[in-house]
C-alpha cells in the first residue's frame with residue numbers, strides 16, 4: 001500500500017475495491033489520516049464547521065419560506081400548495097437527494113398552516 005499525498009488518486013492499495021484502479025478507498029484514507037493526524041483533526045473541525053453552517057443555512061431558508069408563506073393570501077396558499085405537491089409528485093419518479101427535504105418542507109408547511117387554521121383539508 002502506498003499513498004501519494006500530492007495526487008491521492010495515484011495512491012495504491014491492493015484491496016479488491018481499489019486494486020489497479022484510481023479509487024481512493026477507505027484504507028488509503030485511513031493510512032493518510034494515520035500518517036497525518038493533524039490533517040485528520042483539521043478535516044473533522046472543518047466538517048463540523050460546515051455542518052453547523054449548513055444547519056444555519058437550513059434554518060435561514062426555513063425562516064424565509066415561513067415568512068413567504070405567511071405573506072400569502074388564502075388563494076395564493078392554495079396555488080402554492082398545489083404547485084408544491086405536483087412538483088413533489090413528479091420528483092417521486094426520480095430518486096433525488098433533494099426530494100426528501102422537499103417533501104419534508106412541504107409537510108412542515110402543511111402542518112404549520114393547518115395548525116394556524118389558514119388551511120383546512
Ligand SMILES: [Zn+2]
Pocket residue numbers: 013014015017018025026027028
Ligand atoms: Zn484499499
